[in-house]
Amino acid sequence: xxxxxxxxxxxxxxxxxxxxxxxxxxxxxxxxxxxxxxxxxxxxxxxxxxxxxxxxxxxxxxxxxxxxxxxxxxxxxxxxxxxxxxxxxxxxxxxxxxxxxxxxxxxxxxxxxxxxxxxxxxxxxxxxxxxxxxxxxxxxxxxxxxxxxxxxxxxxxxxxxxxxxxxxxxxxxxxxxxxxxxxxxxxxxxxxxxxxxxxxxxxxxxxxxxxxxxxxxxxxxxxxxxxxxxxxxxxxxxxxxxxxxxxxxxxxxxxxxxxxxxxxxxxxxxxxxxxxxxxxxxxxxxxxxxxxxxxxxxxxxxxxxxxxxxxxxxxxxxxxxxxxxxxxxxxxxxxxxxxxxxxxxxxxxxxxxxxxxxxxxxxxxxxxxxxxxxxx
Amino acid sequence: xxxxxxxxxxxxxxxxxxxxxxxxxxxxxxxxxxxxxxxxxxxxxxxxxxxxxxxxxxxxxxxxxxxxxxxxxxxxxxxxxxxxxxxxxxxxxxxxxxxxxxxxxxxxxxxxxxxxxxxxxxxxxxxxxxxxxxxxxxxxxxxxxxxxxxxxxxxxxxxxxxxxxxxxxxxxxxxxxxxxxxxxxxxxxxxxxxxxxxxxxxxxxxxxxxxxxxxxxxxxxxxxxxxxxxxxxxxxxxxxxxxxxxxxxxxxxxxxxxxxxxxxxxxxxxxxxxxxxxxxxxxxxxxxxxxxxxxxxxxxxxxxxxxxxxxxxxxxxxxxxxxxxxxxxxxxxxxxxxxxxxxxxxxxxxxxxxxxxxxxxxxxxxxxxxxxxxxxxxxxxxxxxxxxxxxxxxxxxxxx
Ligand SMILES: Cc1cc2nc3c(=O)[nH]c(=O)nc-3n(C[C@H](O)[C@H](O)[C@H](O)COP(=O)(O)OP(=O)(O)OC[C@H]3O[C@@H](n4cnc5c(N)ncnc54)[C@H](O)[C@@H]3O)c2cc1C
Numbered sequence: 001x002x003x004x005x006x007x008x009x010x011x012x013x014x015x016x017x018x019x020x021x022x023x024x025x026x027x028x029x030x031x032x033x034x035x036x037x038x039x040x041x042x043x044x045x046x047x048x049x050x051x052x053x054x055x056x057x058x059x060x061x062x063x064x065x066x067x068x069x070x071x072x073x074x075x076x077x078x079x080x081x082x083x084x085x086x087x088x089x090x091x092x093x094x095x096x097x098x099x100x101x102x103x104x105x106x107x108x109x110x111x112x113x114x115x116x117x118x119x120x121x122x123x124x125x126x127x128x129x130x131x132x133x134x135x136x137x138x139x140x141x142x143x144x145x146x147x148x149x150x151x152x153x154x155x156x157x158x159x160x161x162x163x164x165x166x167x168x169x170x171x172x173x174x175x176x177x178x179x180x181x182x183x184x185x186x187x188x189x190x191x192x193x194x195x196x197x198x199x200x201x202x203x204x205x206x207x208x209x210x211x212x213x214x215x216x217x218x219x220x221x222x223x224x225x226x227x228x229x230x231x232x233x234x235x236x237x238x239x240x241x242x243x244x245x246x247x248x249x250x251x252x253x254x255x256x257x258x259x260x261x262x263x264x265x266x267x268x269x270x271x272x273x274x275x276x277x278x279x280x281x282x283x284x285x286x287x288x289x290x291x292x293x294x295x296x297x298x299x300x301x302x303x304x305x306x307x308x309x310x311x312x313x314x315x316x317x318x319x320x321x322x323x324x325x326x327x328x329x330x331x332x333x334x335x336x337x338x339x340x341x342x343x344x345x346x347x348x349x350x351x352x353x354x355x356x357x358x359x360x361x362x363x364x365x366x367x368x369x370x371x372x373x374x375x376x
Numbered sequence: 377x378x379x380x381x382x383x384x385x386x387x388x389x390x391x392x393x394x395x396x397x398x399x400x401x402x403x404x405x406x407x408x409x410x411x412x413x414x415x416x417x418x419x420x421x422x423x424x425x426x427x428x429x430x431x432x433x434x435x436x437x438x439x440x441x442x443x444x445x446x447x448x449x450x451x452x453x454x455x456x457x458x459x460x461x462x463x464x465x466x467x468x469x470x471x472x473x474x475x476x477x478x479x480x481x482x483x484x485x486x487x488x489x490x491x492x493x494x495x496x497x498x499x500x501x502x503x504x505x506x507x508x509x510x511x512x513x514x515x516x517x518x519x520x521x522x523x524x525x526x527x528x529x530x531x532x533x534x535x536x537x538x539x540x541x542x543x544x545x546x547x548x549x550x551x552x553x554x555x556x557x558x559x560x561x562x563x564x565x566x567x568x569x570x571x572x573x574x575x576x577x578x579x580x581x582x583x584x585x586x587x588x589x590x591x592x593x594x595x596x597x598x599x600x601x602x603x604x605x606x607x608x609x610x611x612x613x614x615x616x617x618x619x620x621x622x623x624x625x626x627x628x629x630x631x632x633x634x635x636x637x638x639x640x641x642x643x644x645x646x647x648x649x650x651x652x653x654x655x656x657x658x659x660x661x662x663x664x665x666x667x668x669x670x671x672x673x674x675x676x677x678x679x680x681x682x683x684x685x686x687x688x689x690x691x692x693x694x695x696x697x698x699x700x701x702x703x704x705x706x707x708x709x710x711x712x713x714x715x716x717x718x719x720x721x722x723x724x725x726x727x728x729x730x731x732x733x734x735x736x737x738x739x740x741x742x743x744x745x746x747x748x749x750x751x752x753x754x755x756x757x758x759x760x761x762x763x764x765x766x767x768x769x770x771x772x773x774x775x776x
Binding site for chain 2: 001002003004005006009069251255258259266267269270272274275276278279280282283286287288290291293294296297301308311314315360362363364366367370371374376
């Protein structure tokens with residue numbers, strides 16, 4: 001057992017944290033939220049130069065062969081800064097899918113481009129009824145000679161509006177769920193941003209007779225489910241890391257405020273009610289944080305972490321909402337404004353809740369996994 | 377970073393597991409269906425079982441594995457202690473007199489004279505004595521420093537008068553370690569001293585207090601002109617407060633709560649898989665499933681916190697905060713309460729049934745339901761723990 005970070009990991013955290021503090025303070029976050037792109041192409045390039053985008057990929061695909069835990073550190077720091085950027089959709093979701101199921105050619109072509117910051121991607125899985133289940137994926141990919149034809153609507157596709165390519169989950173007759181690489185600029189595709197509490201790049205993507213060459217399948221027809229389940233679990237852990245970081249920022253910001261804001265001639269942080277709120281917030285954070293790294297280690301060790309990923313994501317869904325809501329309360333009126341920073345977290349907590357599965361979904365998934373590991 | 381136990385640690389864990397699994401087969405009927413305090417101190421059979429287990433743990437050297445070598449321990453790494461606590465708690469096994477081994481012994485090691493150490497430590501190490509902790513009084517609970525029991529020096533002895541309350545296991549104990557005021561003109565934490573007193577000393581009267589379920593766990597103790605030789609005072613006169621702080625600093629990660637909760641979770645899981653209501657197994661009920669998911673998350677996140685706390689303690693890391701122990705305590709006791717709440721809710725009408733042929737899961741959950749408020753109050757209430765977390769963990773100001 002060794003629960004310390006390596007000195008390289010400490011350095012990585014330090015670099016990410018300083019980079020984000022300098023380049024994207026909370027005011028800049030709010031500015032970016034107002035833009036159509038919802039991210040900064042300039043900062044995206046810098047992230048590529050810093051090596052974060054290729055971190056998880058093997059060397060032969062221009063990567064750095066980092067551990068999953070390294071990415072967790074980056075995600076945690078991104079969460080502290082609530083930094084809007086397409087790393088999650090491009091690298092953690094799509095990059096991992098390509099790495100997991102892609103052909104040698106696809107890996108060679110796409111991973112290098114992701115690593116150098118010239119390719120942004122989005123994963124289109126959910127549909128109009130809002131199901132997280134694979135059975136909720138109804139969109140057909142109709143075979144037509146050497147092509148598939150896509151028709152239908154994908155919902156809540158993060159970063160589709162800024163993507164060059166999409167990975168689309170669709171059903172191939174007699175084969176089942178499959179993943180297709182689709183050019184986002186195809187004339188049959190219409191992408192529209194959906195207004196959400198997170199003020200992020202959540203999109204609706206409509207497909208009308210979109211033709212996809214058969215070689216653009218990831219893996220083979222019908223193995224989409226297996227790949228998606230694995231990558232969704234991994235992505236849930238990475239999203240949870242971001243949420244852990246956000247909880248920490250909420251707590252730090254709120255402690256500072258509670259020490260400095262005075263009422264009745266005393267700092268409000270001296271009032272016991274406030275202290276007990278803060279104690280509960282710290283408890284929520286410390287338990288989440290330590291469990292995050294326990295699960296991240298399982299990922300790196302190649303253990304089955306699907307139950308734990310669900311436990312972790314469900315835990316953070318609830319804890320991030322709890323921590324950010326109390327943080328607003330402790331700030332009083334200023335906490336409710338767009339000018340103040342703490343409201344950012346309250347909004348993001350709600351949007352993070354839905355990414356990679358809400359609480360009820362993960363409770364169900366967790367129980368299914370526990371039951372199959374403990375048959376009567 | 378990795379959470380894996382080393383081969384030696386794995387082997388040690390296996391040894392603990394084999395031992396407790398085997399030994400618990402000899403537990404008195406119903407023993408494992410009771411909460412630990414109740415099982416150990418509440419019945420004569422339980423008490424005898426606790427004493428015999430104590431001897432066995434002593435023989436194995438496990439009772440004192442954390443102790444310094446000079447006192448016969450082996451200075452076991454914190455992680456090994458954690459593994460031990462985890463396994464012991466999981467098996468609901470007795471045998472550890474925490475008052476003696478974990479609280480009073482360290483105080484002795486730090487502050488006692490050589491004569492006192494030689495006289496008092498070996499019986500604790502051999503599992504031959506039972507201690508109880510004489511701190512709380514009717515008007516000194518959370519605010520311990522306001523205590524009023526006096527010990528006035530008269531020649532070669534002290535004369536003790538006053539009352540203690542909530543004293544767990546006083547009716548079983550051979551000795552009490554007592555905190556009393558040796559200088560009545562000094563207030564609060566000044567003028568206090570610590571004493572080692574035999575329970576059969578004339579003038580000591582132990583009266584049982586029934587816990588809400590009628591079980592005899594704790595007591596009140598009256599001291600009327602109790603004469604205690606000067607040699608039984610531990611540490612300098614009037615500086616006992618410092619000793620109590622040292623005592624309180626020994627218990628840390630709280631991993632036992634999470635192991636206990638895991639055991640209950642496993643029992644509950646089997647129960648909902650095998651119990652039918654309205655023609656369906658309980659596990660098919662959505663609400664039941666959600667409750668189980670919440671418990672699992674609490675248990676695993678709490679356990680991760682406990683491991684981290686132990687790890688930091690092991691390293692003597694500067695980043696280790698005294699708030700971590702408070703976090704483990706309050707999270708652990710409230711989690712066990714949630715286990716009992718959820719389990720008794722899931723059982724429906726049967727949730728209320730105490731140990732009897734009608735009880736589900738042998739009544740262990742309704743037992744926990746009644747014991748958990750006690751755990752939330754004993755050893756520093758949840759409110760006091762939250763104060764500490766806010767002051768130490770968050771660095772918030774302290775007005776009083
Ligand atoms: C099962 C059990 C076993 C015990 N065993 C022992 C034992 O072996 N030896 C021993 O000496 N004692 C023992 N105790 C006593 C225990 O330490 C006290 O009960 C505890 O310290 C609380 O004191 P009190 O009961 O007087 O409650 P009080 O201190 O009167 O507290 C009443 C309420 O006020 C709250 N409160 C008090 N002060 C504050 C504050 N500053 N901020 C916020 N809230 C506050 C408390 O949290 C609680 O909710 C035991 C208690 C129990 C329940």
